[in-house]
Amino acid sequence: MTHGEHDSIRIIERALEAARADEADASFISLDQNISRFANSEIHQNMSEESAWLTLRVVMNDAIGVATTTSFEEDDLAHATEIARQSARHANPVRGFAGLYKENEPLPPAPAFDEATAAISPAEKALALRSMFERGRRDDIQFAGAFSTGAASIACGNSHGIRRFTRSTHAEATAIAIAHDASGYATARSRRAAEIDPAALGEEAILKATLARNATEDITPGAWDVILEPPALAEVFEWMNMIAFSGQSFEDGSSIFVGNIGNRVFGDAFTLTDDSLDPEFLPFPFDMEGLPRRPVTLIENGIPRTPVLDKSWADRLGFAPTANCWFLGSSEHGAAFHLSMAGGSSTREEMIASTKLGIWVTRFNYVNGLLEPRTALMTGTTRDGTFLIRDGKVVARLPNLRWTQSMVEAFSNIESLSRERRIVGTWYNMFGGTLAPVVKIRGWNFTGKQEGPAPA
Amino acid sequence: MRPPRHQLEDALRSLRNSAIRYADIRFTCSEQQHVKIRNGEVDHLSSTTDRAVGVRVLSGNGWGFAATSDLSEPSILRAAKRAAEVAAASHLTATRPVILSDIEPHVASWSSEFRTDPFAVDIATKIDHLMNATERMRGDARIHQASGEISCYRQEKHFASTEGSFIEQTTTQMGGGIEAVAIDGSEFQRRTYPNPFGGDFQAEGWEFIERLDMPAKAETIRDEALALLSAPKAPVGRFDLIVGSAQLALQVHESCGHPTELDRAMGLEISLAGGSFLQPAMLGTFRYGSPIVNIVADATIEGSIGSFAFDDDGVPAQRFHLVEKGMFTGYLTGRDTAPAIGRASNGTVRAESASRIPIIRMTNINLEPGDVPLEQLIADTRRGILVETNKSWSIDDLRLNFQFGCEVAWEIEDGRIGRMLRNPLYTGSTPDFWRSCDAIADRNSWQIWGLPNCGKGDPMQTMRVAHGAPAARFRNVEMG
Numbered sequence: 001m002t003h004g005e006h007d008s009i010r011i012i013e014r015a016l017e018a019a020r021a022d023e024a025d026a027s028f029i030s031l032d033q034n035i036s037r038f039a040n041s042e043i044h045q046n047m048s049e050e051s052a053w054l055t056l057r058v059v060m061n062d063a064i065g066v067a068t069t070t071s072f073e074e075d076d077l078a079h080a081t082e083i084a085r086q087s088a089r090h091a092n093p094v095r096g097f098a099g100l101y102k103e104n105e106p107l108p109p110a111p112a113f114d115e116a117t118a119a120i121s122p123a124e125k126a127l128a129l130r131s132m133f134e135r136g137r138r139d140d141i142q143f144a145g146a147f148s149t150g151a152a153s154i155a156c157g158n159s160h161g162i163r164r165f166t167r168s169t170h171a172e173a174t175a176i177a178i179a180h181d182a183s184g185y186a187t188a189r190s191r192r193a194a195e196i197d198p199a200a201l202g203e204e205a206i207l208k209a210t211l212a213r214n215a216t217e218d219i220t221p222g223a224w225d226v227i228l229e230p231p232a233l234a235e236v237f238e239w240m241n242m243i244a245f246s247g248q249s250f251e252d253g254s255s256i257f258v259g260n261i262g263n264r265v266f267g268d269a270f271t272l273t274d275d276s277l278d279p280e281f282l283p284f285p286f287d288m289e290g291l292p293r294r295p296v297t298l299i300e301n302g303i304p305r306t307p308v309l310d311k312s313w314a315d316r317l318g319f320a321p322t323a324n325c326w327f328l329g330s331s332e333h334g335a336a337f338h339l340s341m342a343g344g345s346s347t348r349e350e351m352i353a354s355t356k357l358g359i360w361v362t363r364f365n366y367v368n369g370l371l372e373p374r375t376a377l378m379t380g381t382t383r384d385g386t387f388l389i390r391d392g393k394v395v396a397r398l399p400n401l402r403w404t405q406s407m408v409e410a411f412s413n414i415e416s417l418s419r420e421r422r423i424v425g426t427w428y429n430m431f432g433g434t435l436a437p438v439v440k441i442r443g444w445n446f447t448g449k450q451e452g453p454a455p456a
Numbered sequence: 457m458r459p460p461r462h463q464l465e466d467a468l469r470s471l472r473n474s475a476i477r478y479a480d481i482r483f484t485c486s487e488q489q490h491v492k493i494r495n496g497e498v499d500h501l502s503s504t505t506d507r508a509v510g511v512r513v514l515s516g517n518g519w520g521f522a523a524t525s526d527l528s529e530p531s532i533l534r535a536a537k538r539a540a541e542v543a544a545a546s547h548l549t550a551t552r553p554v555i556l557s558d559i560e561p562h563v564a565s566w567s568s569e570f571r572t573d574p575f576a577v578d579i580a581t582k583i584d585h586l587m588n589a590t591e592r593m594r595g596d597a598r599i600h601q602a603s604g605e606i607s608c609y610r611q612e613k614h615f616a617s618t619e620g621s622f623i624e625q626t627t628t629q630m631g632g633g634i635e636a637v638a639i640d641g642s643e644f645q646r647r648t649y650p651n652p653f654g655g656d657f658q659a660e661g662w663e664f665i666e667r668l669d670m671p672a673k674a675e676t677i678r679d680e681a682l683a684l685l686s687a688p689k690a691p692v693g694r695f696d697l698i699v700g701s702a703q704l705a706l707q708v709h710e711s712c713g714h715p716t717e718l719d720r721a722m723g724l725e726i727s728l729a730g731g732s733f734l735q736p737a738m739l740g741t742f743r744y745g746s747p748i749v750n751i752v753a754d755a756t757i758e759g760s761i762g763s764f765a766f767d768d769d770g771v772p773a774q775r776f777h778l779v780e781k782g783m784f785t786g787y788l789t790g791r792d793t794a795p796a797i798g799r800a801s802n803g804t805v806r807a808e809s810a811s812r813i814p815i816i817r818m819t820n821i822n823l824e825p826g827d828v829p830l831e832q833l834i835a836d837t838r839r840g841i842l843v844e845t846n847k848s849w850s851i852d853d854l855r856l857n858f859q860f861g862c863e864v865a866w867e868i869e870d871g872r873i874g875r876m877l878r879n880p881l882y883t884g885s886t887p888d889f890w891r892s893c894d895a896i897a898d899r900n901s902w903q904i905w906g907l908p909n910c911g912k913g914d915p916m917q918t919m920r921v922a923h924g925a926p927a928a929r930f931r932n933v934e935m936g
Contacts, residue, residue, distance in 0.1 A: 036545075037914055039724045043546040044519065045813050045914075048538050051508065051525040066502040070525040071457060076505070083503040090579045091498035122520075122545035130549045144726040146914050176727055252494075253600045253639045331492060331500040365730060370848040371861050372879065374644045379859050381852040383730070402850075402857050402883070427728075427916050448859075450852045453733060453742070453887040 002118075003030040003052060005165040008155035011054060011072050016159055018081040021058035021088065023100045025158035027288040027328055028054045031430070032118070033150035036125050041133035041142045043126060055288075057328045058084045059100065062093035064312070066329030096316040100289065102160040107292050110276060110283035112168035117193040118151035120171075125149065132202035136177060141206055145174040149193050152430065154288075162290040170282070171196045172425040176384055177205035182397060184208025185362050185384035187231055189425040189433050191282060208362060208385040217388050217396035219446065225358035225415070226444035227351050227389070232364045234424040234434035236378065236407060237272075237339050239369030244376055245298055247313035247324075247333030254373040256408060257304040266302035269414040271342035273297050274308055274324065275435075281340060281423060282432045291323035298336065302412070309334040326431060337429045343437035344417030351416055351440040353392040359401070359446070360387040360394065369407075376407035381450065402448035413442040459483055459509060459527050464616045466529075467536040471513060471618075475547075476540060478514040478556060480617040482768065483507075483527075484810040489575065492605040493586040496594065499603065501579065508811035511539040517554045518546030519792075523811035555795040559771055561620035566765035568627045569758065570661030574608035577662045582606045585665065586634075592674035593636045598682060601637035602674075605654055606630075606665060609908070609920070613810070621770040629761050629920065630664045631657030631908060634674055638681040645684035645878060647863055648845060649673045651702050657906030657920070659761050680864060683876055690865045690880035692936030696840035697882055698833065698929045703862055704823065705905040705923035706846045711886040712744075712751050713821040713923070715855035716778045717804075718787040720816075722796060728914055730853025733886070734784055736797045742784040745890030748826055751779040753788055755803065755819035761906040762821075762922035764806070768814035771803035778821065782891070788816050808917035815913050820904065822924030826896030830927050833895050835871040841935060842866045842873065843880050851886075859883040882935050895929040902926040 003011075008028050015026045030052035037045040055068045058081075065087025069080040125147050136143050148171070155165040171193035177184045186204035188196050242249065249255040256265060275295040276284040286292055289311050297305050309317065310325035313333035324334040352360065362385035371377040381402050388396040418438040425433045464481045471479050485507045492500035509532050510523035520543025522535040586604040593602035609629040616622045633655020635648045650656045650668060658664045699707060715732040719725055734742070745751075755773035757763050764773055769791045778786045787797065790805035793816065807814040834842070848861035865880035866873045904924040911918055 033915070034542075035914055037727065038549070039726055040552075040722075042549045042551050044724055045521070045815070046519060046542045046546040047521040047523070047813050047915075048542050049523045049811055049915075050531075050535075051523065051811055053506070053525065063498070064501075068502070068504040068506075070506050070508065071527070073457060076457070080503075080505065086579060087501035087503065090583055091501050092496075095497075122542045123548065126545040126548040133549060142723075144723060146727055148914075174727055178723075178726070252637060254637070254644060329500070329502050365853045366850045368848040368850040368861075371881070372644070374642055379848065379850045379861075381850070381857060383853045400852050400854075400857070402852070402859060404859070404881075427914070448857055448883060450854060450857045451885050452856070453885070 001050065002032050002151050002153040008153055008165055009157065009163055012155055012157040014077060015054055015056045015081065016157065018077055019056060019058045021060050021085065023059035023159050024057065025100050025156065025289060025328065026054060026056045027156040029152060029154050031150065031152045034122060035146055035148040036129065037146045038129055039144040041136055043129065046122060055328045056080055056084050058088045060088040062097050063088050063091035064094060065091060094312050094316060097312050098315045100158045100160060101162055101291050101311055104162055105292050107285040108277050110285035112166055112191055112283050114169045114192040117149055117169035117171050120149050120193050128198045132198045135202060141209060142178045143202060144176045144178065147173045147198060156288050156290050158290060164286045164290045166285055168284060173198050173201055175201040175205040177202065177209040179209040179213065182209050182213060183384045187424055189423045212387060212394055212397045215396040217398060219388065219398060221447050223443040223445050225355055225442050227358060227360040227438060227440050229362050229438055230422045230436040231424050232361050233341065233436040233439060234426060235364040235367045235380065237434050238426055239367055239378060240376060240407065241336055243369045243373040245308050245336050247307055247309040247317065248331060250307040250317060255307065256374055256376055257307055260304050262303060264302050265304055265408060266299060266411040267414050268301045269417060270299055270302050270411040272299040273340045274336040274338050275340040276338040276432060278340060281338060281435045284431050287323040287325045288328055289325040291321055293323050296322045307334060308336045338432035340435040341437060343419050343421045346416040346418050348418055348438045351438065352389055352394060355389045356391060358389045359398065360389055378407060379404040400450040401446045403445055404447045405445045410441050410444060415440040415442050457527055459532060461622060463529055463532060464614060467511060467532045468616060468618050470533055470536050471540055473515065473540055475515045476513055478618055479512065480615060481509065481511045482810040483509050483614040484611055486611045486809050489608040490605065491579065491582045491586065492603060493583065493590050494603040495601060496591065498583060506809060508809050509535060510810035511536045513539040513543040514554060515540060515543035516547035517550035517552065518543045520546055521813045525811065554792055556791045557794045557800040562766060562770060563622050564765065565624045568659040570628050572662035574628065574630045574661050575610065589634050589670035589674045592671060593678040596682060598638050598640050598685065599636055599678060600639045604634040604670060606632040607654055615768065615770060617770055623766045623770060625765055627659055627764065628661065629657055629659050630661060631655050631906060632665050632668055632670060634670045634677060636678045636681040638685050640685045643685050645681050647677045647681035647684065649677045651905060652846060653909060657761050657908045659759050659763060684864060684878045687876045687878040690877040690935060694932050695935050696837055696929060696931050697933040698837065698840060698842040698927055700844035700927050701901055701903045701925050702905055703843055703846050704925040704928055706849060707860065708751065708821055708823050708923045708925055709907060710849060710851045711855055711858055712778060713818040716787050717816045718789045718793045721787065722793060729912055733854040733856050738784055740783065740785055743782055743891065744779045744784040744887055745782040746893045747782045748896055749779055749782045749890055749893055750824040751821065752777050752824060753819050753821050757820050757904065760820045760904050760922045761908060761920040762819040767803040767805045768807050769801060769805045771801045774802050776802055788818065790816050806919060808919060812917045817919045818910060818921040820922045820924060825899040825902040825926045827898050828895050830897040830901040833897050833927065833929055834868060834873060837868045837929060838870060840868040841880065842868055843882065856885050858886065880935065882933050884933055889930060892931045892933065893928055894931055897926040897928060
């Protein structure tokens with residue numbers, strides 16, 4: 001059970017009253033999340049969490065201090081407030097900081113709550129999963145994955161009278177079908193549990209796990225045309241968020257955006273927006289500083305337009321605020337939690353048919369984007385369905401492959417984009433996810449493969 | 457606020473359903489403080505206090521878990537009831553019996569040691585210490601960022617089970633590090649001390665920060681970051697590779713720690729982190745590394761952040777081999793997984809806090825030192841590369857194919873350290889790599905490194921683990 005609007009705002013107001021600072025703001029989130037994890041076609045971890053936390057930020061002489069607590073008794077609130085005040089007293093003024101948000105503009109419509117999703121029971125989810133498991137057993141297929149649902153109430157406010165409150169829900173399922181030594185993957189995320197169909201995801205994963213089951217080939221490392229599905233792109237964007245899009249990466253000079261705002265860096269076909277107002281994505285109306293959300297174009301036809309920023313870093317770096325503060329006091333100073341990559345006019349099937357020799361990738365594993373941040377050089381491996389395409393047809397399964405690739409180069413070599421886009425959840429982001437098409441890219445650099453241990 | 461013992465035990469007693477075979481309850485209070493200085497300013501100063509109670513129930517063959525941050529008695533009782541409902545739902549899909557390895561109940565209390573309480577050191581002292589270190593890295597226009605950070609952590613944990621255990625544990629930890637970022641045109645280089653991502657972490661007090669002596673290392677870090685800007689790029693090809701202690705600690709983490717987690721080997725983590733190439737049938741018969749490779753899990757090391765007295769199953773902390781004389785001999789296990797390989801739990805189940813399900817986690821996973829002084833190891837290398845300090849890491853879903861990037865490398869020619877090299881990458885397959893280990897440096901280069909950010913589970917749990925490692929040499933490793 002999450003806190004209602006009256007309770008949430010009351011807790012924020014108590015914190016603001018206790019702050020006794022030049023300015024103060026606070027966010028209060030209460031969460032009811034329920035995650036059923038499964039493996040070997042049975043639920044092995046099943047959890048339900050009701051938690052709530054308050055983050056208070058005080059501003060004294062333009063210096064900021066932050067404290068977070070999960071206890072809202074008078075003493076605990078006073079203790080958190082004192083810690084935040086003490087921190088602010090020791091901090092330096094934030095250069096260029098023009099103060100907390102004051103304008104109180106109306107919020108855009110962003111319906112984020114679904115009653116049925118908030119009410120779904122553990123038994124309902126278990127029964128839906130049991131049907132999927134039974135379907136798999138008919139073909140000797142085991143499932144692993146997770147089915148998550150949750151509700152949250154999110155409130156924020158500040159000493160300038162800003163008060164925001166909304167409720168949101170989410171539902172997400174991932175299914176990995178394991179057919180002996182081959183696997184396939186499918187995932188979906190929505191504000192509404194009714195739109196998440198474990199059975200359909202199970203079928204999609206089975207298709208991937210059994211495709212070209214008896215035809216395996218190997219490849220030589222090198223540059224290959226590649227077709228990437230949305231879960232693969234979501235992994236890449238997770239790192240782009242850290243090394244290229246955040247206010248902090250812009251200020252510390254590691255972002256490819258530095259010196260390139262308004263210049264062509266990527267290909268024409270690459271447009272990336274942070275959009276939490278799209279009703280077909282994962283709507284959310286405001287950020288934790290209380291600014292109304294609006295679509296923010298990060299990259300427009302290959303040209304970087306702005307990093308995503310909290311207000312203090314927008315002021316400091318001289319950008320217009322983008323309403324991307326998701327954690328008060330975050331040292332990232334902005335994160336894009338609703339990344340929406342523009343699609344095109346193609347279909348995945350047309351991309352496969354148009355490929356003379358290429359590789360089709362379902363998802364990536366363990367991507368790392370810290371190799372050379374200024375070119376967004378990343379490495380990772382493929383998993384849960386990597387296929388060889390020859391003369392327009394899927395002809396074989398490939399082992400999981402290692403790749404090392406500059407994303408500046410990759411997103412300059414987009415050949416086609418699908419019209420259909422899909423939502424992928426990301427583990428670090430309770431507010432949104434990634435909405436991406438299938439993308440065909442020329443010359444992706446594969447450098448190795450997963451090989452079983454040789455006899456000693 | 458702490459719920460009293462009787463309140464935790466009352467919640468367990470409220471679980472009267474005859475299908476319930478086992479239950480436990482944990483309370484945690486986790487406190488963190490983080491101070492970061494960047495370019496002469498306080499960049500980040502925050503404190504977090506997180507309290508939670510979590511109840512875990514085994515009903516039939518289904519596990520259920522429920523947690524709350526509301527520590528009132530009615531809320532704790534509701535969590536217990538919800539955990540039972542969730543366990544009953546899990547049982548609907550169960551196809552195999554859940555067997556728990558036997559343990560004795562324990563009533564005990566334990567705290568990690570420290571000399572100076574990290575939370576008692578005032579913020580001004582922490583800021584001054586970091587300012588002193590970071591100012592020494594500034595001054596050259598190419599140094600784009602000079603930063604330093606100090607973190608304090610304390611977790612108090614109470615555990616009670618239906619088998620009669622009641623265990624109180626408190627760990628106090630401290631971490632810190634500095635970083636210089638140098639930029640020249642399109643070249644971007646980062647150098648850190650003693651490790652990236654917040655530095656090194658130990659279960660100690662402020663004395664650890666004093667021992668790190670970051671101000672004394674600052675100028676070296678600055679100079680190396682600047683030198684990397686114009687250093688030649690590390691070569692591509694096959695080389696004999698000497699891996700420094702801090703980087704080898706991460707290699708142990710990724711290529712031995714994770715694949716020896718029995719839950720991964722049993723497929724229980726496939727949906728997120730993946731599985732393991734080390735399967736139970738390989739226990740005792742698989743050559744993981746060369747005969748000089750010995751890797752132990754040891755949760756009993758004093759002063760390390762991977763240490764504790766009891767895990768979150770209530771099993772005492774232990775020391776045991778994962779790899780002995782190069783052979784794969786052990787897994788990290790918990791009470792509900794160990795029976796699958798015919799063994800008893802070796803006590804490695806932990807949760808980030810009481811709001812998360814306990815799962816198998818690394819403790820202190822250590823590569824045992826060899827008997828060669830590092831200087832001699834270098835002198836015995838005709839043509840090779842020495843790499844130090846992790847920059848990037850990636851490994852496949854079975855923990856076989858890996859690629860690591862390091863902050864810095866040096867050429868070794870005829871037994872001598874030569875030119876500095878930038879952007880070194882090395883890659884390989886786990887057993888091939890460890891089988892190629894032909895020399896391990898002695899205890900003088902052995903150091904235990906605290907890693908406070910090991911991610912696993914859903915929802916993601918960040919666990920504090922550690923790794924002891926010396927430097928070691930690996931033959932014919934692929935670079936680039």
